[in-house]
Amino acid sequence: MKFGFDKERRTGARRLILAALCALVPAAPLLADSINYSPALPNVEQGVNFVYNAPRSPLGPLRWDYGDGVVYIGIKGVTTSQHAYRAAGTYTVQAQAQIAGVPAPLITARITIVERRSVTYAPPNPMLGQPVTFSAHNFLSPTLQWDFDDGPPYVAGLREVHVFREAGTHGVVVKDMEGKSAVSFVVSLVIGGPPSIIFAPGEPRVNEPIEFRAVNFASTSLVRWDFGDGVVENDTSPPVVTHAFRNPGTYSVRAYDGGSGTPTAQAVVRVLPERFITFNPPDPRVGEEITFRAFNFNSQTLRWDFGDGTVLDPAGTQVTHAFGTAGPWTVRAFDRSGGAEVVKALSFTVLPSQGPRSRFAVSYIQLRFEDGKSYKVIPREYGDLTAFAEIKFESTGVLQAQWLVDGMPFKTVFATLSFAGNTIIDSGRVPGLPSLIPGLHEVTLNVMQPRAEFGIPVIRYFVTAGAEPPEAVDVLLAGAGTIDGAVLGGDEQTIEAPAGTHFLLKGKVRHESGAAIAVALLRLFLDDEIIDQKLIRDLEPGEERGFESSVFNPTADRKRLVIALYNISHRPASILFLKDLSVVPPK
Numbered sequence: 303m304k305f306g307f308d309k310e311r312r313t314g315a316r317r318l319i320l321a322a323l324c325a326l327v328p329a330a331p332l333l334a335d336s337i338n339y340s341p342a343l344p345n346v347e348q349g350v351n352f353v354y355n356a357p358r359s360p361l362g363p364l365r366w367d368y369g370d371g372v373v374y375i376g377i378k379g380v381t382t383s384q385h386a387y388r389a390a391g392t393y394t395v396q397a398q399a400q401i402a403g404v405p406a407p408l409i410t411a412r413i414t415i416v417e418r419r420s421v422t423y424a425p426p427n428p429m430l431g432q433p434v435t436f437s438a439h440n441f442l443s444p445t446l447q448w449d450f451d452d453g454p455p456y457v458a459g460l461r462e463v464h465v466f467r468e469a470g471t472h473g474v475v476v477k478d479m480e481g482k483s484a485v486s487f488v489v490s491l492v493i494g495g496p497p498s499i500i501f502a503p504g505e506p507r508v509n510e511p512i513e514f515r516a517v518n519f520a521s522t523s524l525v526r527w528d529f530g531d532g533v534v535e536n537d538t539s540p541p542v543v544t545h546a547f548r549n550p551g552t553y554s555v556r557a558y559d560g561g562s563g564t565p566t567a568q569a570v571v572r573v574l575p576e577r578f579i580t581f582n583p584p585d586p587r588v589g590e591e592i593t594f595r596a597f598n599f600n601s602q603t604l605r606w607d608f609g610d611g612t613v614l615d616p617a618g619t620q621v622t623h624a625f626g627t628a629g630p631w632t633v634r635a636f637d638r639s640g641g642a643e644v645v646k647a648l649s650f651t652v653l654p655s656q657g658p659r660s661r662f663a664v665s666y667i668q669l670r671f672e673d674g675k676s677y678k679v680i681p682r683e684y685g686d687l688t689a690f691a692e693i694k695f696e697s698t699g700v701l702q703a704q705w706l707v708d709g710m711p712f713k714t715v716f717a718t719l720s721f722a723g724n725t726i727i728d729s730g731r732v733p734g735l736p737s738l739i740p741g742l743h744e745v746t747l748n749v750m751q752p753r754a755e756f757g758i759p760v761i762r763y764f765v766t767a768g769a770e771p772p773e774a775v776d777v778l779l780a781g782a783g784t785i786d787g788a789v790l791g792g793d794e795q796t797i798e799a800p801a802g803t804h805f806l807l808k809g810k811v812r813h814e815s816g817a818a819i820a821v822a823l824l825r826l827f828l829d830d831e832i833i834d835q836k837l838i839r840d841l842e843p844g845e846e847r848g849f850e851s852s853v854f855n856p857t858a859d860r861k862r863l864v865i866a867l868y869n870i871s872h873r874p875a876s877i878l879f880l881k882d883l884s885v886v887p888p889k
Contacts, residue, residue: 337397337411346417347386347478347485348442354381354397354409362400369393369413371649373630390417421476421489428466428493436462436474436489443480450474466493471500471517492517499557499569505600508576509546516541519559519566526558528565547573574598579635579648588628588655595620596635596646605636605643628654655696656722662699664754667747668692668794669761675776676761677880684737687763689729689745695719702751705729707736708743740767742877757860759795762880774816775841775878777824777867779809785852791888798888801858810848811867813841820871822878826851827864828885853885861885 338353354364364376368385370393376383387393392414399406418440428434438446438460448462449455451473466472471492478485488502497518506512516525519541527535529545530553547553552572559566575598586592596604596619605615608623609632625631630651636643654660670690671678680687689705698720705712712735715727729735735745746760782790782797782805790805791798799805807826813819822838834851841847853863867879 335399335406335409337395337409339395339411339413343418344387344413344415345419345440345442346390346415347388349384349386350413352383352385352395352397354399356381356399362403365398367396369395371630372632375629387415390415419478419485419487421474421487423474423489423491428491433463433465434491436464436476438476438487441476441478443478445479447477447479448474449477469493471498473500473502473504490515497559497567499555499567501555501569501571505574506547506571507574507598508548508550510576511544511546512571514543514545514555514557514569516557516559516567519557524560526561528556528558530554530556530571547571549573550575574600577635577637577644577646579633579646581633581648581650585653585661586625586650587653587661588626589624590655591622591624592652593620593622594633594635594648596637599635599637599646600644601638603638605638607634607636609633625652628652660696660722662695662697662719662752664693664695664701664749664752666692666694667749667754667756667758669745669747669759671761671763676759676882678763679766679774679878680737680763681766682737682740684765685734686731687735687737688731689735689761691727691747692724693727694724696722698722699752701725701727701749703727704748704750706746706748711748712736735763737763737765740765742880757884760882764877774814775819775822775867775869776812776814777809777865777879777881778812779807779865779881782807792886795882796884796886797863799853799855799885800888801855804852804854807851807853807863808849809865810846811838811841812846813843815843818842819869819878821869823868823870823875824849825866825868826853827862827866828853829861855885858887 335357336355338355340351341348344350352366363378364381364383366374366376366383366385368374368387370387370389372385374383374385392412395411395413397409420439421436422439423434423436425434436448441460444460445457446460447455448458450464452466452468457479471490474489474491476487476489490500490502492498492500497516499514500517501512501514503510503512514527519525525538525541527538527543527545529547531547531549533545535543535545550573552570554568555571556565556568558564577596577598580595580597582593583590594606599619602619603616604619605613606617606621607613608625610625612623614621630649632647632649634645634647636645656665668691670676670692672688672690678687691703693701695701701715701717701719703715705715713729717725717727719725729745736743742762742764744760744762746758749758782792782799784790785804785806797805811822811824819841820839822841824836824838825832826834833853836849836851838847855861861884863883863885865879865881865883866877868875869878
């Protein structure tokens, strides 16, 4: 015991010494979070590496906003990401972490993207048969595709020497091999020849800038341009001008040298309609099929890249696709024209199928009376019958619905629903559902906003002619299964049954109160056809009787399955219970 006491005392002394030493060492300052990136001056289409410097921990998944409309959610614990910008400019990059489950402040950095790729050639005014040296500057890879217009394209390095064998205007296309999309640079040069107009691109689109150049003109400062669409540019210097046409069509562009009254040269420009992509529905959700259509493309055979790893090639101008996750997506369609691919991109957002950020929708409706049943028997002038609707909804919006009794409007309901969840609305106690007319009545809910994408169930009540209701009998379903015992899916309103097979419907009849029922008839209807019926004799109050019925589902179409129970001990027979189900294909 003494040894143990001394050991404990020595341990306590050590702790006191440690605490004293720690108090003498000043705490290191906590550095602020920051974003670093490399390279320091990135090029267009070049991958930029971002690093989130976070002295605090632990980090949850980082949310990166690159400032060009692209947002990326990283992996927990990973503080790096990579992104390539498609256009030059200055962007604000934002990163936000979660520290101990709490969102940290936004950390920002400014990044400037430049377009430094260019192509030069020498000599500046080559003659026919003279070697021309082309040099590519600041491209992303040392291997490029060179396309001289007097031969097939080929792959070479950053410098290439070419000899043109024909006088006139020649276009040279240099394509970067490592950009995220094809990046072409067109270099036009004139080798001898008369005054002319050259322009690029050769197949311009509406609103696309076109560069026009006056070649072999005597003047370099007094060139007047008439673009044929009502726009005139006077005295351009140098003899190069940029113009975009607002409408498709064929235009005759004229250039006048040195104040001449007659055109020195002219060129015919065919302006094509602008390419564009549409999608439907306008606010798609996860798992929902989206139809994409490409308009005004040169080719009817396109390559589609949906941005989630799915590529359709070849495909037509209309395709469908469903996204497995929510978030912003960019879909690209590649137009094959003259051996080269031209890309058109479309950015949009896919909403979650459920939850606060999804599209406002009703995903489930269950109707019942106050006792939870879908069928009720009441006397005339009951005056206090209320129907209830249990509703599951997604997102936020205003629900507008109308209670219907026997197809006629009974009451309109407005309800503001927020942040996805469940709600219950009722038909009101004052007044209660009408009970003056004896017989069977149907109650349902017409949801006007948002539109329900499924059938709304129907519940029923029976008004008796006398002052007292008849016997209270309920049918309790135990479920449905295949012939070999496998349980079928579904819920309180549906049975998921394969087409072309039999399934067994199981349940029990429960007599809850009143006198004994001598003979009851249980009938099953599939759509309008009686498919089974069973007699139940001498049903005593408080007694339960089980039943089992075989149902054949011939097709995969949605069908109505009705369970009806009648008291046939007297004439006329009276209805004791009625329930509607739907038979649908398995999910």
